[in-house]
Structures are given as structure tokens and as C-alpha cells.
Amino acid sequence: MIEAQNVRFSYPNKVEALKSVSLTINDGEFVAIMGQNGAGKSTFVKHFNGLLKPSQGTVRVDGVETTKTSVATLARNVGFVFQNPDHQLFSETVEDEISFALKNFGFEQEVIKKRIDWALNLLSLTQYRKTSPFLLSGGERKRVALASVLAWDPQTLILDEPTIGQDHEQKEKLRQFIMQMQTQKKTVVIVTHDVEFVAECNPRVVLMKEGKIVADGVGKEILTDPALLELSSIVLPQIAQLFTKLSPLGFPKDVIDIYEAKEIILKAKESRRQE
């Protein structure tokens, strides 16, 4: 459980990136933090594993204040995957890369082996076990970075822009993987601009603007509110756009799911035939 209370944060250059932000994320929740560039999204999530400490207010992870403990201790429970994999890859082989964090956390040799196998398999990287991460493509490097964090199986996973540079198939795999984590009661927080990806997952959406939270609620409600999204310069998901245009014909506006959309359209077609 992550609790942020009236968190304010200023960078050394006096830029106030967070202006009194409060948010509680319960275990097992799936939260997407959205907002335009410079809204404070990344700054905010960096408080969840103690990389940044609030200038004012408190952040508690499982009841422990982040100012009272180290990043390494917090990281054991809160995994953070950075946006650019090149900022963390350094080992000779993919295998070594994954074992880095496991060694830092003091896992046993036997367990490390098992974990590596598990993580490689999960992200379909087994064939690259002995390859240098620097020889992989951008998307593959991103998966190695993800695998290297998943390997220690943290309770909470924070993903900064996970869909950038991923093709549709990989995005779908990521989505399924997040859903799988949900069934295991793991917490997942993603920071993203990818409105279509969020629409497909339909998580809780937290909208940020200029260092404040401007909206917090179910994805279906927030992603179909044109005024709210305009405020954060986010465009509606395509299905929502379509249904907003169709609303004069009596269609509901709050649709972001493709299957729901299909049902509604089929029903409309059916009722017209009956007339």
C-alpha cells in the first residue's frame, strides 16, 4: 500500500514539481498516471521507492515513511522500470543483467538461477540468455530491463512509459502480463501517454497537471470526459471519439472497450431492423 499525503517537491533549481499531492494506492490496484509532459508524473512516482523524498508531506510504503529508510530497502518491495533501458543495462550477458538486482538483494545462488529462468521465459528472452544486451534491438532491451526488475518479484511494480517502442504484439503481451499480476494481487502503477493502451486495460486513472492531481477515477469515466482530457492535452481514445460523435443518435458516450462498442452497435442495428 502506498500513501502519499500532501506531498510537495521542489527540484534544486527551485522548480516546484509537485504542489500538495495526495494519493492512496491499495494492494492489488492497477493505476495509470497520465498527464502532459512536465505535469510531475515521473517526479511523483519516484517518491514511491524513495528515489526522491518529499520536501513537505509524507509518503508511506506499507506504513513505512520513505524518509526513514533507504532506497535499497524500499526497492525490494517496489520495483521501478525506467523509461530508457539504456540507462540501466551494463552487463555482459542478459543473464548477468537479470542477476544484478538479485545479487544486490542477497538472494541465494539456487534461487537466482530459478528466477533468471522464470523471468527470461516470461518475457520470451530465453534465446538471448548469453547475448550481450547491447546487441539487442530497442524493444528487446526494454524487455530485458523489465525482466531484470520482475525477477525479484516485487509487490509493487512501477513502469515509466512501458509501451514506447513496443509493437502491438508486445503491448498485448504487456497487457496480459499486467492482468496476470493483478490476479496475484500485485500493485501495478504505469506512467504513460498511450491513451489507447490505457483504454484497453481500463485501470484506475489518475490525471495530473502542473504538479497537481486534477482527476482520479475509473478509466472509463475519465477517458470519456473530453473537457477533462483537453485540460491535460490528452486526446480521447479512438472508440470514445467515435461514440462522442455518435451520441446525437442516442449512443452512450462512455465507451472505451471494443467489445462493449461492438455489442452496442449490434444492438442498435437489431432494433433498427425491428422498426
Added chain:
Amino acid sequence: MSVFDGLRFRKVYSPIHNLDPRIKFIYVIAIFVVAIIFYQIIPLLVLFVMQIPFVLLARVQRQWLRSLRGAAFLAAFIFIINVATTYFTSNYTLTAANIESSAAMTLRFVVLVESFSVFFLTTSPDHLGLALEESRVPYEFAFAFTTAVRFVPVLAEEAQTIMDAQKARGLELEKGGLLRRIRNYVPVLIPLIVSSIRRSLELAEAMESRAWGATKKRTNLYLLKLHKGDYALLTFTTVILVLAVYVRYFSPIVIPAITQFLPL
């Protein structure tokens, strides 16, 4: 990173910013030479104070103070080493004169930092490149130099991100003895180097796709020309240099130490 901040150029218009970078560089080198030839505290103090009007005129006092603060640790280190060595080499006695000469050595370092800081704070990388070019340095080298200068803050920021990313994977930079601590930085240095190389390759491609080096004979939009202020600074520099060399090597004047005047 505060030391870098003290060297980072910000676009401001002031009489100092408008000076010709070549003349400014000659001035900095002259200060450098003068600071090296004197080891007494009084001339070094004069050098230190002399540059304050420049800082105020350029309105960079805040960044300048930050660069001095960044140098404070090293300055303290120099002072302690000097005091310690004089203490151990003069039969374990500590005199006021010794402390004064240690302070002078420290001040010499501070003067050097101060003058380079003023130079970099008031000279845009573009001007610097232009100055190199006009001093007959091949354009490729001048360009490489200005690009390097420009990327220092970018690199500093990137290093911070990488440290964060590795800390998030349980890396503790401050853990262990000296050797272990140095080894702790491997996971930070490798991504930094790799991504710099990657970036430079991308930069090269982007430059070539914008026809870099297409014309053999380059002309510049801006040309460096000496103005009144530049001649004034050049004269000022020459006077200081000549005066300093005269006082130090040719005149019978003995520069007193401050401690001589103290009732000890």
C-alpha cells in the same frame, strides 16, 4: 554537479558577455600566470578582489558563488594538505606564517576557479567555437569542442538518471570500503559511456542528413570583431601582466606577509 552549474552558460546581455572571447581568454590566462608567479597572500587577494567587478557587471554573481561553493571542498583539502605538510616538514611547529602561506596556496586555487568560472559563465559555446575557428583551429575540431562543452550538463543529468535506475535495482553506491565503492560505480559508468557513444552516433547521422560539411568553404553568420571594450580589456590585461612580472622579478620591492603586522 554544482561545479558544472557554475560553469554553465546562460544567455544574458551585459558588457562582459559582449566582449570578444579571445580577449577574455587572454585575460583569464594572464590571471592564471599572475596567480602562479606569486605565492604571497596580498597579490593573490588583489587578484581575487579585482575580478568581483567583472562578476557584478556580468550579473552572474549567483552562479559564480555556486561555482565557488562547489570548489570549497577542494579548497579546504588544499589548505589542510598545505598546513599538514609544512607542519611535518618544519619540526612539528605551526607558525602563523605557515598558515598564511597555506591560505595563499588555497587562495591561488580559488582565484583560478574564479576566473575560469567568469570566463565560462559569460562566454557562449558558440562564441567559443567561433574564437577557436578564427584562431585557425580546423572547423571539425572547433565543432567537436563546442559540442563537448554543450553536452556536459546533459551528461550530468543523464548520470543522475542512471544512478536512480541502478539504485532502484538495489545498488548502494555508498556501501563498502574504498575499492568496493569505486566498483559500485561500474553499473553507472558503463550505461553512461554506452549511451554517450550511441548518442554521438545518432548526432553524427543527424548532422550528415542535414548536410554537415557539404561546402568546403564555410562562412559564418557572426564574425568576431574587436570593439572598444575589447581593446580596453587587452590594455588592462597587458598592464597587469607587465606590472606583475616587474614587481615579482625586477623590482626590489619585497611583498610583506600579513602576519608580519600582527603583534605575535
